[in-house]
Amino acid sequence: MSIRLRGRRGLITASAVTALLSLAAVTPALAGTGTSAGTAHAAGVTAPQGDPRNVTQRVADFYGAYIDAVWDGEDPAAGAQLKALRGFYLSAAARKKVAAYEAKEHADGILFAQNVPVKWKVVYTGSGAGHTTSRVTLTWGDGAHAQVTRIDVLSDLRTRKITDLRPSD
Secondary structure: OHHHHHHHHHHHHHHHHHHHHHHHHHHHHHHOOOOOHHHHHHHOOOOOOOOOOOHHHHHHHHHHHHHHHHHOOOOOOHHHHHHHHHHHHEOHHHHHHHHHHHHHHOOEOOOOEOOOOOEEEEEEEEEEOOEEEEEEEEEEOOOOOOEEEEEEEEEEOOOOOEEEEEEOO
């Protein structure tokens, strides 16, 4: 009887090893480790993660989705997406302030510009009186001559809504 048990264990072990080796052979192909330009760029990107309770993360989520929608402005769904993002992430007062800025400056009141940045980064800069401040850094173009602008974003800690946006000094 112990011989049969060892035989089963051996068969199960051999099957597991075969499955693992097959998975090891297939995984690079599924991960897209090819040498095309698009794939090579994607391979260097780290896996995004987040926490819906983290207010700074929510600002980053908003700016990432917002910039994607502005970038894809030719897409018929982009306009509705921008409106929905503003409605979800911004307080009513912030939406009103953004609209006033846009009417006066004829520029996007979230990006404080008429064009679209190619990169963005959001960092926590402080908290107090029930609010937190995040600094959004927008990069306009690539290379040594890329311009950078910064926006300070104030968010309510209770609602996690953006309550104010202003260009940083």
